[in-house]
Amino acid sequence: MNTVTSLITGQLLPAAALQTVDLHATLGVAYNQRHVLQGVNLTLSAARWTSIVGPNGAGKSTLLRALAGVLPCVGDVLLHGQPMARMAPRERARALAWLAQNGAGEASADDLTVYDVALLGRMPHQAWLASPSPADHAAVERALRQTQAWDWQCRPLGVLSGGERQRVLLARLLAVEADVMLMDEPLANLDPPHQADWIALVRSLVKQGKTVVSVLHEITLALMADEVVVMQQGRIVHAGSTHEKAAHRALEAVFEHRIAIHALGQRWVALPD
Amino acid sequence: MNTATLQPPLTDARASASRPLWLAVGLVLCGGVLAVLGLGVGSTGLEAVWNMLADPVAAQIVWEIRAPRTVGAFTAGALLGLAGAVAQGLFRNPLADPFLLGSASGASLGVALALAGLGVSPFATGWVVRLGLTGAAFVGAVLAVLLTLALARGVQHTLRLLLAGVVVGVVLGALTSLVTLTTPDILQAMQAFMLGSTGFVGWAACGLMAGIGFVCLLLACGLSRLLDGLALGEATALSLGLPLGPLRAALVGVLAMATGTAVAQTGLIAFVGLAAPHLVRAVVKTTHGWLVLLASLMGGVLLMLADTLARGLLAPQELPVGVLTAVLGGGYLLWLMRKRVG
Numbered sequence: 001m002n003t004v005t006s007l008i009t010g011q012l013l014p015a016a017a018l019q020t021v022d023l024h025a026t027l028g029v030a031y032n033q034r035h036v037l038q039g040v041n042l043t044l045s046a047a048r049w050t051s052i053v054g055p056n057g058a059g060k061s062t063l064l065r066a067l068a069g070v071l072p073c074v075g076d077v078l079l080h081g082q083p084m085a086r087m088a089p090r091e092r093a094r095a096l097a098w099l100a101q102n103g104a105g106e107a108s109a110d111d112l113t114v115y116d117v118a119l120l121g122r123m124p125h126q127a128w129l130a131s132p133s134p135a136d137h138a139a140v141e142r143a144l145r146q147t148q149a150w151d152w153q154c155r156p157l158g159v160l161s162g163g164e165r166q167r168v169l170l171a172r173l174l175a176v177e178a179d180v181m182l183m184d185e186p187l188a189n190l191d192p193p194h195q196a197d198w199i200a201l202v203r204s205l206v207k208q209g210k211t212v213v214s215v216l217h218e219i220t221l222a223l224m225a226d227e228v229v230v231m232q233q234g235r236i237v238h239a240g241s242t243h244e245k246a247a248h249r250a251l252e253a254v255f256e257h258r259i260a261i262h263a264l265g266q267r268w269v270a271l272p273d
Numbered sequence: 274m275n276t277a278t279l280q281p282p283l284t285d286a287r288a289s290a291s292r293p294l295w296l297a298v299g300l301v302l303c304g305g306v307l308a309v310l311g312l313g314v315g316s317t318g319l320e321a322v323w324n325m326l327a328d329p330v331a332a333q334i335v336w337e338i339r340a341p342r343t344v345g346a347f348t349a350g351a352l353l354g355l356a357g358a359v360a361q362g363l364f365r366n367p368l369a370d371p372f373l374l375g376s377a378s379g380a381s382l383g384v385a386l387a388l389a390g391l392g393v394s395p396f397a398t399g400w401v402v403r404l405g406l407t408g409a410a411f412v413g414a415v416l417a418v419l420l421t422l423a424l425a426r427g428v429q430h431t432l433r434l435l436l437a438g439v440v441v442g443v444v445l446g447a448l449t450s451l452v453t454l455t456t457p458d459i460l461q462a463m464q465a466f467m468l469g470s471t472g473f474v475g476w477a478a479c480g481l482m483a484g485i486g487f488v489c490l491l492l493a494c495g496l497s498r499l500l501d502g503l504a505l506g507e508a509t510a511l512s513l514g515l516p517l518g519p520l521r522a523a524l525v526g527v528l529a530m531a532t533g534t535a536v537a538q539t540g541l542i543a544f545v546g547l548a549a550p551h552l553v554r555a556v557v558k559t560t561h562g563w564l565v566l567l568a569s570l571m572g573g574v575l576l577m578l579a580d581t582l583a584r585g586l587l588a589p590q591e592l593p594v595g596v597l598t599a600v601l602g603g604g605y606l607l608w609l610m611r612k613r614v615g
Binding site: 065069088090091092093094096097100106108112120121123124172176 | 362365366367495498501502503504505506508509511512513514515516554558559560
């Protein structure tokens with residue numbers, strides 16, 4: 001809500017990449033129905049890295065799916081000011097890329113090679129029946145090199161370890177070369193050196209003007225972002241800079257004060273309390 | 274510098290890209306060898322093939338009986354292999370079977386009704402004669418798939434589609450049993466249909482299966498990139514801008530057309546549709562574009578092999594080809610299961 005009010009005050013703010021207006025979403029049917037998003041109003045600024053954090057079941061992944069346009073929901077999502085529901089699917093897919101949680105149904109891609117998986121990221125750019133262009137191959141090579149997956153391009157996805165697999169799926173997302181990138185638990189299964197690589201990569205993407213939104217459950221890593229969105233029970237509790245005291249208090253509150261956030265040099269560290 | 278960086282990876286990519294091509298060439302060669310064997314298996318052996326020009330009886334045996342049956346086995350197997358690859362891609366399940374949408378039970382019911390209707394009244398007999406058993410099987414298969422689609426309320430939900438397919442399969446299977454029980458005369462003919470046979474395939478049926486197989490293959494190849502996208506999960510496919518609804522409808526259409534045609538001509542041949550894509554994947558890991566083509570070739574070769582064995586193993590007795598495919602396919606799956614678990 002903070003970002004919305006600051007928009008109204010007319011301060012010099014970066015343009016919004018994504019905006020939601022009174023977003024509601026339910027999961028399940030009939031008696032098992034659960035309101036996972038309960039009126040989410042959120043503005044995500046362009047060329048920034050935003051982390052979405054909150055306890056289990058707060059609706060973080062659901063919000064990301066709603067932002068990606070892959071979940072039916074009530075309310076509006078605006079991509080660069082345009083209502084996303086009215087955009088052509090391929091046009092939307094070129095502007096916005098989404099990385100699903102690891103293990104969310106990509107097991108049937110086990111027989112595809114790493115290269116073929118990354119090449120799928122180019123689908124929004126390719127005409128039906130057209131073979132991949134040199135630009136497509138160049139984008140795939142760039143993406144696979146960025147995640148250090150280029151050396152196994154010929155291996156089937158099924159033989160890779162969890163972390164290696166995650167890097168290939170990340171390369172698939174990068175290959176889209178979209179302006180806005182949504183990543184659900186991108187650091188799952190990654191070892192610390194590759195987590196550090198990912199953070200460096202995200203920072204360089206943001207410098208190039210890309211918008212990155214990530215759901216992270218590791219609070220210390222989430223606080224390395226530019227902005228943080230704190231969620232609880234399908235609502236936004238706080239949204240703002242990761243350096244604000246208010247953000248830290250909100251985080252501690254949604255985790256029932258079982259964590260405390262401490263300063264460590266220029267960074268913030270969340271420790272169990 | 275490690276060895277991985279010394280090796281130019283593109284050479285690797287090209288080497289692995291040519292593997293599907295080699296498998297295709299290998300399968301075509303196997304098909305050729307099996308075709309010669311298929312023409313030669315019978316009471317008069319390969320001599321009939323050599324004597325074709327001189328002896329009109331030998332020519333008739335080879336050209337009118339053995340050749341269409343061998344070509345028919347290939348085309349029916351190819352249709353089932355293609356349908357298997359499409360079903361496994363569409364349902365994102367390596368154990369999906371081309372008969373999942375109820376086409377097999379629909380075809381059985383169609384045949385049972387046609388057989389039972391024969392001789393009930395002059396009117397019914399007239400219809401059965403006009404439609405033929407293959408016609409009845411085809412109509413039954415198509416109606417069953419339409420019923421599955423209606424019960425699943427379209428193609429939007431894969432799980433609903435699968436469950437509806439199971440329900441239609443069970444209910445139509447029960448109806449078939451009921452019809453068979455009330456008219457015991459048709460028991461033997463029904464059993465023959467259920468086991469599947471390539472014995473009654475003529476040139477017209479071969480032409481029909483080849484034509485429909487060609488159309489299905491073209492459509493499946495055209496949709497193969499979308500099947501690749503679907504492999505990452507439906508939500509990811511959606512986020513890539515793929516039109517999931519029309520895509521699923523087209524794939525279900527291909528599936529229904531391929532299985533309906535094969536079942537109508539050769540009866541219920543088990544396991545070919547399930548095993549063919551598996552065998553291809555065991556040899557090469559590739560995209561669906563290659564997979565649908567290779568699974569078609571593999572299905573054709575498998576059924577030709579089963580047909581040749583069915584005719585040759587207990588000669589002059591002939592085994593129903595469906596029994597052989599079931600034994601071979603079941604054995605293969607068991608081996609696959611042990612390999613996975615072990």
